[in-house]
Amino acid sequence: MSDDDRLPAADPPAAGALGRVTIATLVAAASGYLVLLLAARYLGAAGYAVFAVFWAAYGMVTGSQNGQLQETTRTVRAAVDGHSATTARPWLVNTAIGGILGAIVAATSPLWSAHVFTDHRWLSVVLLSVGVASFAVYAHLAGALSGSVSWGAFAVLLSVDALIRLVGAVIAVVVGADVTAFLIITVTGSVSWMLLLLTSPSARHAVGLPGDVGSRRLTANTLTAMAAAAASAVLVMGFPVLINATAGRSADTATVGAVVLAVTLTRAPLLVPLNSFQGVLITRFVDGRDHLATALRAPATGVAAIGVAGSGLAWLAGPWLMTSVFGADFRLPGATLAALTMGATVLALLTVTGAAAIAVDAHRWYAAGWWCATVASVALLLIPVGVQGRVALALAGGPVVGMLVHAVALGRRNTVPTAAATRD
Known part of the structure; x- marks a missing residue:
């Protein structure tokens, strides 16, 4: 691991850092509820049913991708704490997993999409495929920021992800857009990683940090964590x-x-x-x-x-x-x-x-x-x-x-x- 990749082992998060994460969590939760409220009141029962099904489908798939965030946090933190760091880059593993998962969603869609998406079927499939691929990078960046204890940047990422959806929903209502806009809004939040990489030196440093295991072991760990996150998504959502x-x-x-x-x-x-x-x-x-x-x-x-x-x-x-x-x-x-x-x-x-x-x-x-x-x-x-x-x-x-x-x-x-x- 190069000197640029080394970060000092950190003490437990300070109250200020936890406060920023807490505020970001509240912003994210409130924004999510407001998007659902706006959609329900503006689209009506029929339109909301289409939106709600896509929202749930996206949440179920990305819920399993939380395993990427969890394993990235563990492997980056372990490397930072002094465990054996490797030349493997977790961002490559997570990007590949996201691309493959998006391709699987698209390739298998003829088997299940007609049973899930009654309206806007192929748009929903395309958005879901692109959305899960983008979310993989979002999950990686969130995990890398957590593992490197960059809580300020992590809080910004969490907040921007939610606020992009809320602002999009407000604009959709103001301009009189239909349910298509709300389907697009569902997946646009995950591009917040692009904005953060453009504006935050902490994010640009964290995104390329190495882990404590090689690519093969990291891939196996990540897929296992995703399997557990899938069970969690079933039990929770x-x-x-x-x-x-x-x-x-x-x-x-x-x-x-x-x-x-x-x-x-x-x-x-x-x-x-x-x-x-x-x-x-x-x-x-x-x-x-x-x-x-x-x-x-x-x-x-x-x-x-x-x-x-x-x-x-x-x-x-x-x-x-x-x-x-x-x-x-x-x-x-x-x-x-x-x-x-x-x-x-x-x-x-x-x-x-x-x-x-x-x-x-x-x-x-x-x-x-x-x-x-x-x-x-x-x-x-x-x-x-x-x-x-x-x-x-x-x-x-x-x-x-x-x-x-x-x-x-x-x-x-x-x-x-x-x-x-x-x-x-």
Whole structure:
């Protein structure tokens, strides 16, 4: 590794750095909700249905690409911290993966696109293919900035990505554009990496940093992380689909709709910001891999405390908020809302243990934990009890199984010498 590639090992992120990331996370979350609100109010039910399906499809595919961000963070941080750096460049690996993934989307589209995109079918396929290829570079840059603790540039990248979509949506409404504009807006945010590379010296330095393993190992690690992220996307973004698929014909549709909405609302306060903090967590755990229990304690305690407090609020105020904001059809008891909030808390804790597992190079265990959680959640959704009880059990039970798998991996890493800790 050249002198230009070397960065000093960093202390844990300062309050100012975390504050910038927190603000960027809030901006991103608020912008996303505003885009959806503008689309719903402007396009109407039919147009919004077309947009929402494409938004979800893009989110599902790019959700798996978060594995690129996670592994890039780990490998860059490990190299910066003094592990053996290589001549391999993670940006080449991530760009190649993104290009191949985009090509796969395009090549396979005749098999599935007619079932997913009822309108604007081929435009949606083209945008999805180009969007996932661009997102691969975005994910790489976000991971490289996290691994090199360039939190200011990372916060700018996160904010610009979201604001591009919001500004585009406002312009579309002002000029009277149709649903086509909103489809394009969905993917344009990921080009924020271009703007940052043009304007930020930190980004230009970070994008070419090496990792701690060669290209072949890095590719395998990245694909494994993407497999785990795919399971996470199913469990997080796809859970409402699983609820509908397992509800059965005898289920009350109003209750199912209320439960699906409640799951979405109770997850957002924890999972939306935690997803943006993945780079921060992985960097923390790579730096603290020799004292992993200590490094885990603060984020796990914080997530648990927020979850317990949120569950109490959901029990007391949730039923009133549901009916007051969304209408009388969305009536659920406080106990159900509290249970759903606790399920979201356990899922957030699984995200934390997953970040720790990938930080210590336990990629297969990381993926196994997420897939075991997904399979367990689906199985629990099939038990013969009411939809409220099944969903609450599935939300909490599946992630508990996943955390147990991660705990085995982390326990193994604490009982082997450091030199062996990178063996999976």
